[in-house]
Structures are given as C-alpha cells and as structure tokens.
Amino acid sequence: MSMTTDQLPARTATRERILAAAYDAIVEKGFEATSIEEIATAVKISRAGFFYHFPDKNALARALIERQIIEEGDMLAGIMSRAAQLSDDPLQQILIMMRLMAERYVELPGGYTGCILASTIFQDRLFDAEVRAANRKANLAFRDRFVAQFAAIATAYPPRDPIDPGEMADMLNAVITGAIVVSRGLREPQVLVRQVLLARQMVKAVFQHA
Amino acid sequence: MSMTTDQLPARTATRERILAAAYDAIVEKGFEATSIEEIATAVKISRAGFFYHFPDKNALARALIERQIIEEGDMLAGIMSRAAQLSDDPLQQILIMMRLMAERYVELPGGYTGCILASTIFQDRLFDAEVRAANRKANLAFRDRFVAQFAAIATAYPPRDPIDPGEMADMLNAVITGAIVVSRGLREPQVLVRQVLLARQMVKAVFQHA
DNA sequence: AGACAACTGTACCACGAGTCAAGCAATGTC
DNA sequence: GACATTGCTTGACTCGTGGTACAGTTGTCT
Numbered sequence: 001m002s003m004t005t006d007q008l009p010a011r012t013a014t015r016e017r018i019l020a021a022a023y024d025a026i027v028e029k030g031f032e033a034t035s036i037e038e039i040a041t042a043v044k045i046s047r048a049g050f051f052y053h054f055p056d057k058n059a060l061a062r063a064l065i066e067r068q069i070i071e072e073g074d075m076l077a078g079i080m081s082r083a084a085q086l087s088d089d090p091l092q093q094i095l096i097m098m099r100l101m102a103e104r105y106v107e108l109p110g111g112y113t114g115c116i117l118a119s120t121i122f123q124d125r126l127f128d129a130e131v132r133a134a135n136r137k138a139n140l141a142f143r144d145r146f147v148a149q150f151a152a153i154a155t156a157y158p159p160r161d162p163i164d165p166g167e168m169a170d171m172l173n174a175v176i177t178g179a180i181v182v183s184r185g186l187r188e189p190q191v192l193v194r195q196v197l198l199a200r201q202m203v204k205a206v207f208q209h210a
Numbered sequence: 211m212s213m214t215t216d217q218l219p220a221r222t223a224t225r226e227r228i229l230a231a232a233y234d235a236i237v238e239k240g241f242e243a244t245s246i247e248e249i250a251t252a253v254k255i256s257r258a259g260f261f262y263h264f265p266d267k268n269a270l271a272r273a274l275i276e277r278q279i280i281e282e283g284d285m286l287a288g289i290m291s292r293a294a295q296l297s298d299d300p301l302q303q304i305l306i307m308m309r310l311m312a313e314r315y316v317e318l319p320g321g322y323t324g325c326i327l328a329s330t331i332f333q334d335r336l337f338d339a340e341v342r343a344a345n346r347k348a349n350l351a352f353r354d355r356f357v358a359q360f361a362a363i364a365t366a367y368p369p370r371d372p373i374d375p376g377e378m379a380d381m382l383n384a385v386i387t388g389a390i391v392v393s394r395g396l397r398e399p400q401v402l403v404r405q406v407l408l409a410r411q412m413v414k415a416v417f418q419h420a
Numbered sequence: 421a422g423a424c425a426a427c428t429g430t431a432c433c434a435c436g437a438g439t440c441a442a443g444c445a446a447t448g449t450c
Numbered sequence: 451g452a453c454a455t456t457g458c459t460t461g462a463c464t465c466g467t468g469g470t471a472c473a474g475t476t477g478t479c480t
Contacts, residue, residue, distance in 0.1 A: 032242040118391050139395040167408050178388020185331050185349040198377050206415040
C-alpha cells in the first residue's frame with residue numbers, strides 16, 4: 001500500500017499529454033477531423049499506445065468533456081470569488097464577472113472554453129449515451145453555478161417582468177456558445193468579446209431599469 | 211436552342227431530392243455521421259450516382275448552406291413583413307418578430323433553421339475555403355437583415371448606453387444558435403423557445419427603459 | 421529473479437470517401 | 451434505320467481511419 005500513491009505519474013502523465021494534444025488538435029480542426037494516428041504521433045506513442053489509455057474515441061471525447069467541466073468550473077470559481085471581493089451587490093458581481101470573462105476572451109485569441117463541448121454536441125449521434133450524459137452534465141453545472149446568483153439579483157432588483165434565474169443562467173451559456181459559433185462563422189474573432197459585453201449591458205438594463 | 215430550357219428538370223429534381231434527404235439526415239445526426247451511402251439509399255440511387263451530382267461531400271455542404279440562406283431569408287422576410295403589418299413601431303416590430311420566431315420553434319419539435327450552418331462550422335477545417343465562405347455569407351446575411359431594424363429602434367428609443375446595431379443583430383443570431391446548442395446539450399427542447407422569449411424580454415428592457 | 425505497468429509492432433477487419441470505366445435509356449442527327 | 455450524344459446509373463476498385471487481437475519489449479518495484 002506504499003506504492004499506490006506513486007504509481008499514477010507515468011500512466012496519468014501520458015494520459016494528460018494525450019488529452020492536451022487532442023484538445024489542441026480538436027479545437028483547431030474539429031473532433032472528426034482529428035485522427036488517432038495524429039494524436040499518437042504528437043504525443044510520440046504508437047496508435048496501439050493510444051488504445052492502451054482509451055478504449056475508443058468516445059472515451060477520449062468523454063474525458064475531454066469531463067476535463068472541460070473542471071477547468072471551466074475553476075475559471076468561473078476564480079472569476080466569481082474575484083467579483084465577490086470587489087462588490088457585495090449581486091448585480092454588480094455579475095457585471096464584474098462578465099467583464100472579466102470578456103477580458104479573458106480578449107487574451108485567448110482563438111481559444112475559448114466550452115468550445116469542445118459545443119463541437120461535439122452537433123455530432124453527438126456518433127457518440128454513446130455516456131458522452132451525451134457528460135455533455136448534459138457540463139451544461140447543468142454551468143446553470144447551477146449561476147442560478148443562485150440570478151435569484152439573488154432578482155430579489156434585490158426586481159425586474160419589470162418576472163425572470164426565471166435558471167433561464168437567465170442558460171442565457172449566459174447560450175450567448176457565449178452562440179457567440180463562439182457566430183464568431184467563427186464570420187471569421188471575426190472580436191465578435192465573441194463584444195457579444196459578452198453586449199450581454200452584460202442587457203443584463204444591466206433588465207435589472208437596473210430604474 | 212429549343213431543348214436547353216427543358217433539360218433541367220430531371221437533373222435538378224434528383225439534386226433536390228438529394229439535398230432534402232441529406233438535410234433531414236444531417237439535422238438528426240450531424241454532417242459527419244451521415245454517410246453518402248445512406249443519402250443515396252434514401253433517394254434510391256447508387257453511391258456513385260450521388261457523386262454524379264456532387265463532386266464531393268464539401269459540395270453537398272456548400273449547397274446545403276446556400277439553400278439554407280435562401281430558406282432562412284424567406285422565413286425571416288415573411289416574419290418581418292407580418293410584423294410590419296401589425297405595427298409601425300420598429301421596436302414593436304422586433305418584439306413581434308421574436309415572438310413569431312419563438313412560436314415557430316414550438317411548432318418544429320427538433321427542427322431549427324440555421325442548425326446545419328452551425329454544425330458545419332466547428333468542423334470546417336474539414337472543408338474547403340468555399341464552404342467557409344458560404345458559411346460566412348450566411349451569417350452576414352443574417353446581420354444585414356437586422357441592422358437597419360435595430361438602427362431604427364435605437365433612433366426611436368435611444369438606449370441608456372449606446373448600442374451598435376450590427377452587434378445587436380449578431381446577438382440575435384448568437385442567442386438562437388447558442389440556445390440550440392444548449393438546448394441539445396441539456397436535452398431540454400423547450401430551452402430554445404424560452405431563450406428566444408427571454409432575449410425578447412431583454413431587448414425590450416434595453417430600449418424601453420423609461 | 422520475477423511481476424507488473426506501460427508500452428511497441430504487426431497483422432487484421434469494417435466502413436466510409438472518392439475514382440473510374442463501362443452500361444443503359446432517351447433524345448437527337450444523318 | 452443506323453448511330454451518336456447526353457443524362458444518369460452501376461459495380462468494382464483504392465485508400466484512410468477506427469477498432470481488435472495479440473505477441474513481444476522495456477523499465478521499475480519487490
């Protein structure tokens with residue numbers, strides 16, 4: 001029982017390298033367009049070596065989504081706690097958060113969190129039920145993270161027409177995801193940032209209508 | 211010179227049937243997941259028959275996008291003219307249009323216009339420059355369609371903070387696209403309709419802040 | 421010395437994209 | 451009536467990729 005703590009590194013190290021290489025390639029070219037061969041070469045292992053770590057490509061997709069949930073969660077948690085430092089008001093917090101998010105998207109020229117998730121959804125018939133479940137889980141995690149925030153805002157700043165906090169949380173998710181798609185479609189990277197800021201402005205208008 | 215007018219039908223008829231079959235299959239399962247074999251079978255021709263009409267799968271994607279631009283344009287034009295009948299006020303028109311769009315999405319349980327576009331974007335490295343161009347064109351067409359409308363609204367109802375009409379148009383596009391993605395990801399079809407209505411509410415709040 | 425983890429190499433199958441030469445049917449021309 | 455062209459179709463091929471199976475190799479821990 002003394003070795004269990006140290007036996008992870010070798011295995012997980014390669015696994016992580018596979019995930020990192022796959023992520024880069026997929027973000028650039030899409031899931032289907034990225035071959036296992038290619039990932040294996042990038043990580044300097046053989047094709048069979050890949051299958052040692054992942055039973056099939058679905059498993060890779062699943063792992064990437066799970067990974068994305070964690071990373072996105074960490075990022076949002078960071079932004080949330082930073083916003084909490086800067087203001088006690090729930091509306092101000094959201095506005096700060098959205099600005100921080102926009103700033104993040106300026107920094108990452110072509111990278112954007114959540115993109116892999118979206119890219120897999122449309123083809124998800126290719127995948128098995130577990131991938132779909134993982135994906136659903138990611139979206140629910142996003143919603144849960146913001147529901148309480150919007151509920152607090154709605155209490156402090158009652159909107160003219162009633163607003164469901166869950167729907168508002170989904171709206172944030174939808175705007176970001178949609179902006180990524182439109183941004184890529186238009187080949188105008190700045191669209192993503194502007195859309196987040198515009199959404200921010202709209203959130204402000206909805207709750208701060210006085 | 212007497213026969214040139216009549217030689218189209220047979221050819222275009224099969225072509226249209228291919229497009230229709232491909233559309234149905236792709237909306238359901240995604241572009242990559244839909245094989246040419248499958249499309250050919252649905253249209254009752256052979257695989258090679260397909261390649262007579264389209265040089266490759268990229269050409270199919272391109273044709274579908276072009277087709278989508280036209281259909282979406284027709285739909286939006288219909289909704290726009292209907293809204294113009296019901297109100298002279300540009301803001302009211304948009305609000306009516308968004309409600310009509312939401313109603314449309316209630317009717318189509320799983321179908322949504324623009325979905326094919328989005329589904330191809332993430333994998334667009336697979337495709338050639340022409341597909342990307344067609345896709346970009348589709349997004350620009352959407353923007354152009356709404357820019358004037360939002361400009362008129364901003365004049366009649368000056369928002370608290372200045373708003374770019376083009377960005378506002380992109381927002382509409384982004385919300386719908388993003389809502390489709392999130393909707394599918396969550397496996398909650400009603401999300402799409404609710405998001406459109408929520409976006410409507412937000413548009414209202416932004417311009418009608420008095 | 422032995423066991424196990426983490427691979428490599430190779431040979432194999434299934435299937436989908438795309439190519440090609442040939443075939444058929446209807447329409448036209450001589 | 452012979453024949454040629456055109457629109458459309460077919461079946462047989464190649465090739466890349468996912469996935470399987472399995473035997474062998476190397477390094478590390480005990």
